[in-house]
Amino acid sequence: MQTDSSFTFVLFGGTGDLSMRKILPALYEAHRAGMLEASGKIIAVARHEEDRGGYLQWVNEHVKAHVSKNGIDENAWSSFLERIEYVKLDLGKAEDFVKLRDAMQDLPGTRVFYLATGPSLFVPICRALASVGLNENARIVLEKPLGYDLRSSNAINDAVGEIFAEGQIYRIDHYLGKEPVQNLLALRFGNALFEPLWRREWVESIQITIAEELGVEARGDFYDNTGALRDMVQNHLLQLLSIVAMEPPHSMDSDSVRDEKLRVLRALKPIDPRDIGKVAVRGQYHAGVIRGASVPAYATEPGVKTDSATETFVALKVEIENWRWAGVPFFLRTGKRLADRVAEIVVNFRAVPHSALGSSALRPGANRLVIRLQPNETIRLYCLAKKPGEGMNLSSVHLDLAFDQFFKEGQMEAYQRLLLDVIHGRLALFVRRDEQEAAWKWVEPILNEWAASGKPKPYAAGTWGPAAASAMLAQHDTCWLEEEN
Template sequence: MNENMTLDLPLTTCRALVMFGATGDLARRMLWPSLYALDCDGLLPPGFALIGAAHSKASDTEFVARIREAVQASANGGLFDAAVFDRFAARIRYVSVDAGTAGGIEPIRAALAESAPGEGGVIFYLSTPPTLIGPICGALRESGIADRASRVVVEKPIGTSVASAHETNEAINATFAEDQVFRIDHYLGKEAVQNLLALRFANAIFEPLWNANAIEQVQITVAETVGVEGRWGYYDNAGALRDMVQSHLLQLLCLVAMEPPASFTPSAVRNEKVKVLWSLRPITQADVGAHTVTGQYAEGYAGGKPVPGYREEEGANRSSDTETFVAIRAEIDNWRWAGVPFYLRTGKRLQRRSSEIVIQFKSAPTNIFAEVGASLAPNVLLIKLQPDEMITLSLMHKKAGLNEMALEQVGLDLSIEDVAGGSRRRIAYERMLLDVLRGNSSLFVRRDEVEAAWQWIDGIIEGWRTTGQKPRPYGAGSWGPSAAIGLPERFGHSWHE
């Protein structure tokens, strides 16, 4: 996170955050530890109340004890200090609600009146299943608890198709104007993703080369070693394409491919991102077989231990055809990127955990060193998002010594941790929550972005359906089905490993 940029922004007059789904997995692992870290840094406004809302019954004391355990077990556990946590805990209230009805959320009104009286907006964070987004927004509207000063934060997925995304967005916008809505994709809060914007638009050396004249191919990989981790019921209705490509990978693609915005303002940034989505060439029945590969993990080894296949997971449907892996060759039909393939790849139970963006430049037009036996490799810009955050630019370099002209490829490495000078590595949600507090929606997803992404994804799903394309099995601990290796090779490329 760019501390100077963020901390110079003024805090807004929000008086409280109400978290629906406050006892859920995301809240426990990410949201409460992120809010605690912001409070440690003095970034929560004075008197700002935190109200947890969920269906289960619990006292304030019991709920605070759960949050204490969550903070200590999280990536921010090293920040834990009993006195600081007591100050943080004083902000917290818990209420049991029935989120589907206006009367069922009345306890929130009483908690706000007691814990956060006075003027100022309320942030409603919907850390809930997508089926509850519409009912919660409707209940907030009917009860009058939400007003024009309120904000709403919505987790993905927003729908499961362009039609359902439109329906969900209509339900949100019936209560909240678009400038009150923050559709969150936590990948956009990662330090390396922030640095992608800085790399592109704060350095004059890259922009003249950031196009089809100089770039051969782009690869975006989000690989996971874990399986469905107890989320089989949700995941089987989503699959890798809906769960990861529609949100994370397409957002990263937009940041790589977008035109320079007129300014770093929410409208300017998001206008350029949605233009990329509009320019994506549809993948239809005619080319879905040549441009996509799907897979489903079978039993194998992960972390040196045997693991079951997808259909053998707890609660699994033994005949499920849901994909846990997808690879896509995408193209962007505009002047900047015409002819440049964008290879997208994501999957579960893969060989290693890795999220990265690879920009491969075209080879030098001629090799003047060939006659002395030297070969050239193309320059590559590697942006690693996880598990390590770093940027590497690979260049050709002469080997040291008295050799005539022996060349090798070397990397110029920019480690985010080294540059940070020992600063704490932050959870991406910290940045996103802070931007919500300040009303800065630049890194959040606008309604037309969501629906444009789904329109492209729906075309692929329809192509799979009409052609009968089914996931190919791959062993857990591999890089996916063998056909995925051949996808870029058919076009003269190969995956970066």
């Protein structure tokens, strides 16, 4: 299906890892599916001394491996490459931005500037674009992390906001583009079955986990100055929490959705620094074994200080102080070098108040909803049923919604959906500035307390993190999902 939205997509950091692994593959998939206006152009920008032919050769070598399991359609790939131009640009040279402006002068439609660069370059790029008049009829996409703390985040937002209006700024969080997250909204607000149960009277607890098997890879310098709380909790996990806990918006327009998310973030119970030891666990991986292979300790990774106190694991107990969720614990967890790669939301419903069918109907977790975001995107509802045979013996069964099996249409990757939303001017799945500020305000007391305290708790690579994370849940008579299984 062709759109009527002409565009020029300018990709800063056009030779970088993010561009090769995510952005260009997503644009190719949209092109192959006929979802991009035929006249739309892509201009890659980088410092490399390349002409267009050299850049296209680079794309051929580095992008094809990251295209979806459907593989490459050579005809579609060839026509996709015809969209791409390349501009060598030095951020310190004003004349290079004049060159970029001239390259865009006769191109129609909306201008999209995607900043797949470090956050230190956001403000210089925006100012340089404005200096040559490229901030008009334009949208700017900012990758995380947006700052190091509330102060630095505000400084970037203030500077970018002087050049682009809030409605032009797209702060991207790719977890919000994942299909199950979108389906969570559909399940909650499109079905009478779930919405009456989605509250403190019927929900015992909620877990949100983003676990990685990988370590810091080649990002040691960056990660050692960031840590898991900034890298994952302040954005991804709190955004998922706000989607899970938000009130029904009056419509699905961008500000209605984001207003409700903001209310959740502002309702997060502030963490008293004196209680951080009870509700927050930080860890750092030591050497261990993952899938039969030995992996090194975090402190020996390239770019990491040998005496580093940076956390690679975080587990938190979070409370929301509003009518719907008062008293319901939300457990958030993320970490590197864990036992498995998984991202999921687990909604544990309360047990029935009385059972004539035996104690199994009263156990926690008998009814739960598991929303798997990765690696396979599924939604699974657990309930109890009678086992075949004599007697009333109950067993856990589940109903599955596996998107790749149920829907004949191919799934859209998160970046593909979000890039199309930018091109079409849809802001609902992007983070508004006041959301970001609320998240930083909540996280900062934890950051400050950890900066003043000792080192993180050790955990062996290939495990599920420090034992303290399990002990925190045990205080609430529950456990992480994989521990129950």
